[in-house]
Amino acid sequence: MTGVLNRSAILHIGVVILLFALQFVLPPYHHTNMARIMTLAVFAMGYNVAFGYTGLLSLGHALFFASGLYAAGLLIQMGGWSALPAFSMALIAGGGLALLVGVLALRTTGVAFMIVTLMFAQAGYLTVLYLGEWTRGDEGLVLPAASRTIGSLDLTNDTTRYFCALALFSIALLGCYLLARSSTGRVLIAMRENEERSRMLGYDPLRYRLTALVISAVMSAAAGAAYGVLFGYVGATFASIQYSIFPLLWVLLGGAGTVLGPFLGVLLMTYLVDLAGDVTSAHLLVVGIALVLTVLFAPRGLLGTVRARWLPWLP
Amino acid sequence: MMLTVSRLSAGYGQVQVLREVNLTVAPGEVLCLMGRNGAGKSTALKGIMGLVRATGGEISLNGVRIDTLPAYKVPGLGIGYVPQGRRLFSELTVAENLQIGLAVRGHDADRLEHVLALFPRLRDRMGQTSGSLSGGEQQMLAIGRALCVEPAVLLLDEPTEGLQPSMIALIQETVLKLRATGVATVVVEQRVDAALAISNRITFLVNGRSADTVATRDMSPVDPLFARYVGI
Numbered sequence: 001m002t003g004v005l006n007r008s009a010i011l012h013i014g015v016v017i018l019l020f021a022l023q024f025v026l027p028p029y030h031h032t033n034m035a036r037i038m039t040l041a042v043f044a045m046g047y048n049v050a051f052g053y054t055g056l057l058s059l060g061h062a063l064f065f066a067s068g069l070y071a072a073g074l075l076i077q078m079g080g081w082s083a084l085p086a087f088s089m090a091l092i093a094g095g096g097l098a099l100l101v102g103v104l105a106l107r108t109t110g111v112a113f114m115i116v117t118l119m120f121a122q123a124g125y126l127t128v129l130y131l132g133e134w135t136r137g138d139e140g141l142v143l144p145a146a147s148r149t150i151g152s153l154d155l156t157n158d159t160t161r162y163f164c165a166l167a168l169f170s171i172a173l174l175g176c177y178l179l180a181r182s183s184t185g186r187v188l189i190a191m192r193e194n195e196e197r198s199r200m201l202g203y204d205p206l207r208y209r210l211t212a213l214v215i216s217a218v219m220s221a222a223a224g225a226a227y228g229v230l231f232g233y234v235g236a237t238f239a240s241i242q243y244s245i246f247p248l249l250w251v252l253l254g255g256a257g258t259v260l261g262p263f264l265g266v267l268l269m270t271y272l273v274d275l276a277g278d279v280t281s282a283h284l285l286v287v288g289i290a291l292v293l294t295v296l297f298a299p300r301g302l303l304g305t306v307r308a309r310w311l312p313w314l315p
Numbered sequence: 316m317m318l319t320v321s322r323l324s325a326g327y328g329q330v331q332v333l334r335e336v337n338l339t340v341a342p343g344e345v346l347c348l349m350g351r352n353g354a355g356k357s358t359a360l361k362g363i364m365g366l367v368r369a370t371g372g373e374i375s376l377n378g379v380r381i382d383t384l385p386a387y388k389v390p391g392l393g394i395g396y397v398p399q400g401r402r403l404f405s406e407l408t409v410a411e412n413l414q415i416g417l418a419v420r421g422h423d424a425d426r427l428e429h430v431l432a433l434f435p436r437l438r439d440r441m442g443q444t445s446g447s448l449s450g451g452e453q454q455m456l457a458i459g460r461a462l463c464v465e466p467a468v469l470l471l472d473e474p475t476e477g478l479q480p481s482m483i484a485l486i487q488e489t490v491l492k493l494r495a496t497g498v499a500t501v502v503v504e505q506r507v508d509a510a511l512a513i514s515n516r517i518t519f520l521v522n523g524r525s526a527d528t529v530a531t532r533d534m535s536p537v538d539p540l541f542a543r544y545v546g547i
Contacts (some may be wrong), residue, residue, distance in 0.1 A: 082500050086413055142350045157414075181417040183414055186414060186415050186418075187415060189404070189406065189407060189411075190404050193406060197398075198415075199366070200366055200386065200390070200398065200418075201460070202387055202388070202389070202390030202391050203387055203419070204385070204387045205387070254324045294516035313446075
């Protein structure tokens with residue numbers, strides 16, 4: 001058991017060290033791209049807690065990402081808050097919203113849950129547009145560079161931005177790693193496998209599903225707030241259905257229910273879109289083909305398949 | 316702890332399966348439920364666990380009603396349940412399945428050791444996913460997981476179904492060991508020899524109703540009650 005712990009711990013620490021080292025060699029474009037990927041990977045890891053571990057197939061996670069994005073953005077833009085307190089409030093906003101949505105949506109399961117979460121997210125998107133006086137609707141807000149600081153750290157600086165994204169990514173990765181190995185994590189997987197079996201063993205499904213949704217939403221909100229603060233833009237696109245579908249695709253591609261899968265999914269998808277965009281304007285077709293191939297040949301996602309075939313110790 | 320089921324009625328939606336079932340099981344006693352297919356044996360166990368909502372009657376543990384509680388609170392009171400077909404979490408390892416059982420009442424290394432002492436073979440399979448175990452090993456794990464809540468009452472739904480003779484003997488031996496430690500056990504069993512080997516009493520169910528309850532010491536394998544109620 002200890003050996004298994006060491007192998008998986010070393011792998012995850014190795015990924016963080018590799019990402020740390022990469023920033024010294026990456027050209028500027030990829031440097032910024034990687035900071036964006038790490039931030040969005042936090043969103044994907046959050047989604048993975050709900051979908052990958054607990055089996056909650058949500059189509060409304062854009063709501064949680066956007067709640068963090070707008071909570072931080074509006075507090076900075078209109079309230080004159082500094083980045084760190086605004087970021088903290090964004091976590092509370094995401095968690096609070098998940099409690100509200102969860103208490104209602106978790107009374108449903110399966111397709112009904114997907115539809116209810118989708119409706120909540122659409123309501124959130126329309127609210128952003130309706131409150132255009134503050135949110136500036138589709139146009140969005142550009143956060144002033146002067147407000148994007150943490151103490152003496154200038155978040156508009158590429159290196160600082162990269163390190164902040166890496167720090168958030170590392171915390172999220174550690175959190176997911178510990179969750180996956182904890183008894184709570186195992187109960188969440190048990191819920192995913194069979195809710196009634198979990199109930200007969202003495203676990204309250206609503207409580208555990210709500211816990212998973214809140215953790216997932218807080219991570220999504222953290223990613224949203226970080227995205228706004230690090231890249232300086234808060235827009236309605238991030239509240240649209242596109243940003244509810246993206247995390248699902250990232251997690252499916254990388255491997256649902258694996259700790260590193262969501263990161264791998266974001267990384268591959270981002271560069272796939274990038275590379276395909278250089279070749280053809282129909283780049284989404286390429287992405288679609290990649291996803292179809294994944295579903296056909298690696299239905300558990302890339303890391304899920306690796307775990308099933310070669311590395312059973314992978315968390 | 317004494318488990319008492321009085322005039323229990325329950326079913327699935329509009330379909331009533333149990334009609335005023337009565338049974339009791341005392342500490343250190345094994346009660347066997349027998350009857351034809353569809354008589355309501357498995358539903359009776361699910362009813363006790365709250366997995367099928369009671370529409371009438373009472374279930375009490377040491378005089379305290381439990382039929383009004385949500386199903387997830389029942390194991391915490393000390394009732395372990397091993398459903399038909401084992402129902403393990405196939406993607407989790409043996410260790411993880413046991414840990415899920417242990418965590419219900421707070422992790423306790425002694426309880427885990429107790430389970431592994433009863434089923435030493437599980438110790439060698441701790442890192443293996445439960446879906447990859449043999450049928451007998453899965454049944455050991457299912458019973459072991461139920462024992463992780465340190466049950467005063469254990470409900471076993473056809474624990475020897477589809478197992479080879481050596482495994483059946485091991486399961487029966489385990490039930491007898493548990494009986495000796497004071498655990499009250501209700502077993503659904505189809506096989507007469509198994510029922511007579513492990514139980515103190517047999518309650519026969521007919522069309523969702525409890526018919527006769529007989530002490531097994533007064534019975535032989537060719538007792539006419541088996542022919543009447545089980546069709547053997």
